Amino acid sequence: MLRIACPWCGPRAEIEFSYGGEAHIALPEAADALDDAAWAQYLFMRTNPKGRHLERWVHTHGCRRWFNVVRDTASERIAAVYQPGAEPPEDAR
Amino acid sequence: MAELARDDRLRQGAGISIAERPARACIDLRGDVTDARFVHAVESVTDLRPPSQGLAAASGLLASLLWLGPDEWLVVSETQASGELCARLRQALRGVHAAVTEVGDARIVYAVAGPNARDVFAKGCPLDLHPRAFRPGQCAQTLLGKVSVLIHQVGQDPAYEVYVARSFADYAWAWLVTAAGEYLDGSEGK
Amino acid sequence: MSQPNRTAAGGRIDRERPLSFRFDGRHYVGHAGDTLASALLANDVHLVARSFKYHRPRGILSMGVEEPNALVQLGQGAYTTPNMRATQVELYQGLSAQSQNRWPSLSTDVGAINDRLSALLPAGFYYKTFMWPAALWMRYERGIRRMAGLGHAPREPDPDRYERMHAHCDVLVVGAGPAGLAAALAAGRAGARVIVADDQCEAGGQLLAERFEIAGRPALAWVGATLAELQALPEVRLLRRTAINAYYDHNFLVGCEQLPGERAKELSTVPRQRLWKIRAREVVLATGAIERPLVFPDNDRPGIMLAASVRGYLNRYGVKPGTRVVIATAADDAYRTALDLAGAGASIVAVADLRAQAAGYLPQQVRSRGIEVLTGARIVGTEGRMRVDAVRVQTGASRVRALACDLLAMCGGWMPSVHLFSQSRGKLEFDAGLGAFVPGAATQAVTCAGMVRGAPSLREALAQGFQAGAAAAARCGFDRIAKIECPPTLEPEETPIDASCAFRGTPGGGKQFVDWHNDVTVADVRLAAREGYDGIEHLKRYTTAGMGVDQGKTGNLNALALLAELRGVPVLEIGTTTFRPPYQPLAFGAIAGADSGALFDPVRRTPMHGWHERHGALFEDVGQWKRPWYYPRPAESMRQAVDRECLAVRAALGILDASTLGKIDIQGPDATEFIDRIYCNSFRTLAPGRCRYGLMLRQDGMVFDDGVSARLSEHHYLMSTTTGGAARVLAWLEEWLQTEWPRLRVYCTSVSEQYAQVAIAGPRCADMLAPLTDVKLDAMPPMSVREGSVAGIPARVFRISFSGAPGYEIAVAAGRGVELWTTLMGAGERFGITPYGTEAMHVLRAEKGFIIVGQETDGTVTPLDLGLDRMVAADKFFIGKRSLARADARRTDRKQLVGLLTESPQTVLPEGTQLILEPHDFAAAPRSPVAMAGHVTSSYYSANCGRSIALALVKAGISRLGETLYAPLDGQLVKVTLTAPCFLDAQAQVRRG
Known part of the structure; x- marks a missing residue:
């Protein structure tokens, strides 16, 4: 079970959080102008890497805030947490 | 069973006491702590600045402000009437982007105190309540058994107050009494 | 009360505290501090089990976690636990244990025939034998299942905490x-x-x-x-x-x-x-x-033990497991066992050392006591039916010597x-x-x-x-460390072990066990390798080596070292199987913890729950909530009660506890913009003081939740959600606000639990409510909200209805819910007020064709499929909009919501019934495939309609209205006619208002 450092509440057990999938998948500005393939790409396709992954978590049973996490999907090491909308910290890229 | 007398909600043992606290005013307060007008308005009503630090609680004569999130606090008062406190906050926050919402009827508060209090919590709360990690005056939202709770440490002894949503209060009580079973007087094992 | 193998003194047991216990019905005595294993050995009981496959007599091999043989059934009735390692069970007064995998008894076991038939039971036996014919597998499996396993699980619920x-x-x-x-x-x-x-x-x-x-x-x-x-x-x-x-x-x-x-x-x-x-x-x-066993013919007889464990029983428990002892070893460590046993008065017949030389300090000590040390000595066989009584040893190419003994202690070094x-x-x-x-x-x-x-x-x-x-x-930041002085010890240097001796076994002779627990022998490993199962994971599956209670703690290394040698590769290249939790078995109860019975899952009750209980309500689980389902009167059937409740609402007055609906307070300057993005229908046209039914979609265009939202003031809304969706919807709103639209100035706060909410419905509801409230009811248009008081309680009054009947919903602080409810019951008495539950609510809304999210929808249904095209705003952005434009969402043959009327008005189709287009003779062709046209989503008997009604999702249903379809039911075909999804006063249809 992971130990995730909520940016607001500090390190907490994974059971307090919910996973929110890959981060930095922004809602396209002009969704209506996209063709079906491009829309499907946005809606369904994810990178699913082995290794470094930028992903979203929410502290469901804590402060209910969303944030981003840099996690290695193979080693489970968490390199950084950062605010939604921000870029991952330099040293965790 | 919300309407039944809750005065049987008291259990004690040498190292533990668990009791339901009387209803109190609880107000969910949202606002921007970097907005001086917001901070000033809250201060003018409660004499307290909303803590910006996670897990912090501010307590005064009138009320306490328990940190719930970076823009959310629980305003708690055992002496002020909820509606009146709410109205004063809304009045003071006129023109400021903020939200003042009464939630006192949505919460039940249990007091858990005594040397075994940490042992009881440890049976279902993943939070580290060791004195090196969690101190009097701090509050945290976490899990107790299968429900979300807000735990506020109110005393060194240690003493805690546990806020739980009204509909989960029966479960939380049963959970606390079960977890405390081995420390209670005349434990019936229920 | 003699314990023949107990020493006169020494050990960590409490000799002042004898404990009596039973094994296979016989009484024995041990001491506090004993394990079941040490107490049995103290009583000279070596035979404790029959092996898994061949039912060979087995004894206690080890002293700890690794024990593969001594698995017992502990306790009785509900308290019984199978496969307990006797080495890990602390003795207590009155302990009762049974041996496993034998019938009728340990010493006379019919299953032992398997040992004679072992040539017919090679590794992979089941895979090879029962593959064909495939149709018979079901029959084989029953027999195999009967033979499989060791102990038996308790039949009663676990009474322990x-x-x-x-x-x-x-x-x-x-x-x-x-x-x-x-x-x-x-x-x-x-x-x-x-x-x-x-x-x-x-x-x-x-x-x-x-x-x-x-x-x-x-x-x-x-x-x-x-x-x-x-x-x-x-x-x-x-x-x-x-x-x-x-x-x-x-x-x-x-x-x-x-x-x-x-x-x-x-x-x-x-x-x-x-x-x-x-x-x-x-x-x-x-x-x-863990000490490594040695592989040699018949190395599994009771009385053959790990050498360090023998020493451990002596030193820790004061138990001398044998009196005439042969020691077989590939390491110096076993010489300690020889010395300690000799010191306790046992006779050491010989030490058979597999190594060519044994010249270290410990072997010298042993020799100096006059004990014979044989080097380059292999065990080539053992004797003794229920306990070892002789060991055959060969030194180099010399003649085989038989050494009489009652204990063989073996040591292949440490793992x-x-x-x-x-x-x-x-x-x-x-x-x-x-x-x-x-x-x-x-x-x-x-x-x-x-x-x-x-x-x-x-x-x-x-x-x-x-x-x-x-x-x-x-x-961790604690570096103020006092100087630690490592206390001195006095230990002899040891000569290195020869690990390669441990696993090779000896050609010919009896079975040479690698894995005691699963009866895997050297021959099995050779066979697996020969047949191509030469990876460690394949070896494990094929031979079952390393599976079961002990997870190969003693056997794994010998098995893979042997495999490495057979393949001629280094052991590291073979690797190990994956080590998985748990390291030791534990009770399922421990994993469940206190989460059983009342604590298994939280039960949520509304503020008025006690009233419902006292008035005979039966409850329905809606998520974790208990909602009143219906209120049967004495001798009333469910159908009668629901009919009565439904008729009362349409004819007079009904009252429903609606407290469980989710309620979210939404406020801020951008609240309207936000809500407009969340709902697929428009809210910016909603005036303050008015309410609107809203439909929420996921990004893929499928219906996600619905509910009536009220605009309390310019920038302040109260959203309602489905009971089950309350937490999900709030999380959804927060996700969009925080991650996608952080610039929107909106705050969402859950007030689901703050309010008790009561729905009153029926033609007399205004007559009852008007005298109780300061709200001007006749000035309230449908779908509006007012603040005021009801029965002296501060309240919000909504003129909304989910039944299609005239209705109001009243929300008060949760703590005053009972007061409101009982006041309304009193005031409604002269109007025949009837409390109704979720079942009547479902029937009433179905009469009007109102959907329930999660019943008419299942995550694959768009608003268009529900015939709610008019709710899909064309002139704004909303979540899911783009997906509704996909070609697939526009298909005309999608499943669409329709009403169904059965040919016989009394037939109530079960929900979930499949619908087919053409009549099909199931009796004649029961197995031939039939195309499904759709399924029933809701189905009731409606007293108000005087007949059964149903809602269904049917392919291209909207274009099929008036057509007849067929529902296979209990071997019959029920004819159904497709209608518009509204069964009552279609003309007077006002959507939820």
Whole structure:
């Protein structure tokens, strides 16, 4: 079970959080102008890497805030947490 | 069973006491702590600045402000009437982007105190309540058994107050009494 | 009460406290401090089990966690537990255990025929034999299942209590042997929060089994002093009887604490087992090592034991498992057993050393006692039906000698217990000197100390422990460490073992077991390799080596070393199978903890729940909520009660507890913009004081939730959600606000639990409500909201209806819900007010064709499929909009919502019934496929319509209105006609208002 450092509440057990999938998948500005393939790409396709992954978590049973996490999907090491909308910290890229 | 007398909600043992606290005013307060007008308005009503630090609680004569999130606090008062406190906050926050919402009827508060209090919590709360990690005056939202709770440490002894949503209060009580079973007087094992 | 094998003195048992127990019905006596295994051995009971496959007589092999043979059924009735290792069961007064896998008895076991037939039962036997014909597999399986398994599970519910404990520490030390205690001491003295967990009832680890000295005194004196110091440190916690079973990510370890003695009595508040969930910043693994058995013909007879375990029974429990002892070894360590046993008066027949030379200090000592030491000596066979009585030894090419004995102690060196380290994803390395795997590079904050790291001596183990503990504490910031002096030990140098001797076995002769627990022999491994199952994972599946209760703790290494030799590759190249939790078996109850019965899942009750109960309501589970389902009067059937409730609402007045609906307070300057993006229909046109039914879609365009939202003022809304969707919808709103639209100035707050909400419905509702409220009801248009008071209680009054009948909903503070409800019941009496439950509510809304999310929808249904095209705004952005434009969402043959009328008005189709287009003769062609046209989503008898009604999702349903379809039901075909989804007053249709 992971130990995730909520940016607001500090390190907490994974059971307090919910996973929110890959981060930095922004809602396209002009969704209506996209063709079906491009829309499907946005809606369904994810990178699913082995290794470094930028992903979203929410502290469901804590402060209910969303944030981003840099996690290695193979080693489970968490390199950084950062605010939604921000870029991952330099040293965790 | 919300309407039944809750005065049987008291259990004690040498190292533990668990009791339901009387209803109190609880107000969910949202606002921007970097907005001086917001901070000033809250201060003018409660004499307290909303803590910006996670897990912090501010307590005064009138009320306490328990940190719930970076823009959310629980305003708690055992002496002020909820509606009146709410109205004063809304009045003071006129023109400021903020939200003042009464939630006192949505919460039940249990007091858990005594040397075994940490042992009881440890049976279902993943939070580290060791004195090196969690101190009097701090509050945290976490899990107790299968429900979300807000735990506020109110005393060194240690003493805690546990806020739980009204509909989960029966479960939380049963959970606390079960977890405390081995420390209670005349434990019936229920 | 004689215990023939008990020594006169010594050991850690309490000789003042005899405990009587039963094994297979016979009475015995042991002592406090015994395990079931040591007590049986004290009574000279070696035969304790029959083996899994061949039903061979088996005895106690080891002294600890690794035991593959001595598995017993412990306790009776609801308290019984199968497959308990006798070596890990602490003796208690009145303990009762049974042997397993034998019939009718241990000494006369019919299943032993399998041993004679073993030529017919090779590895992979089941795979080969029962493959064909496939149709018979079901029959084979029944027989195989009857033979499979060892003990039996209890049939009654588990009456014991269990619980979980969360714990946090700076340094977790696993194992309280010399290295573990040293590590704990170093970390504890530094001021760190330390947890030491050990699976035994007493700390000391291997020291309990030895006669070592530390600092010139018996090692256990050092253990005692160390424990005293640890117990005096406030931040050190010692968990005895706690096996750390699992090592997960981020230094999260799970252990199971066994509470001592007899299983707890019913109603006791003390649990039987406690599951510890420990989060440690640093972990020190001092998990020790397991002695490696030797492979030779008939190496499985009762009375053949691991040499260090024999020594351990003597030194720890005061039990001498035999009197005429042969020792077979590939390492110096077994000479300690010879010395200790000889010291206790046993006769050592000979030491048969597989190595060509045995010239170290320990062999010298043994020789100097006049004990014969044979070098280059192989065991080529053993004798004895229920217990070993002779060992055949061959030295070099010389004549085979038969040595009479009643105990054979064997030693193939030590195998570090790397299980937890491997679970932590640490890499393993192969130590050629030890001939075993040792911890390599770690991937978590973990260090190893002592025998698990292959420490060759006590001195080294202590030094490693101190070092690991101090370093771990320092990494946690506790570096104010007092100078730790490693106490001196006096130990002889040992000559290296010859591990290659351990696993090869001897050509010919009887069965040579590699894995006792699963009856896997050298021949099985050879066969598997020959047949191509020569990877370690294949070998495991094919032969079952390493499976079961012991998870191959004694057998794995010999199996894979043999496989490596057969393939001619280094052992490291073969690798190991994956080590998985749990390291030791634990009760399912421990995993469930206290989450059973009333605590299995929270039950949520509304403020008026007690009233409903007292008035005879039956309840329906809606998520975790208990909602009144219907209120039967005495002798009334469900159908009668629901009909009565439905008729009352349409004819007069009904009252429903609507408190469970989700309620979200939404406010801020951008609230309208936000809500407009969330709902697919428009809200910016909604005036303050008015309400609107809103439909929420997911990004893929499918219906996600619905509810009536009220605009309380310009920038303030109160959204309602489905009962089950309350938490989900709030999370959804927050997700969009926080991650996608952080610039929108909106705050959402859940007020679901703040209000008790009551729906009153029926033509008389205004007549009842008007005198109770200061709200001007006649000035309230449909779909509006007002603030005021009802029965003197501050309230919000909504003019909304989910039944299609005239209706209001009244919300008051939850604490006053009962007061409101009882006042309304009193005031409504003269109008015939009737409380109705969720079933009547469902019928009433279905009469009007109102959907229920989760009933008419299942995550694949768009608003267009529901015929709600008019709710899909074209002139704004909303979540899911783009997906509704996909070609697939526009298909005309999608499943669409329709009404269904059965040919017979009394037929109520079950929900979920499939619909087909053409009549099909199921009797004539029961197995031929039939195209499905759709399914029934809601189906009721409607008293108001005087007939059954149903809603269904049917392919291209909207274009099929008026057509007849068929519903297969109980072997018959029911004719149904498709209609518009509204069965009552279609003209007067006002959507939920």
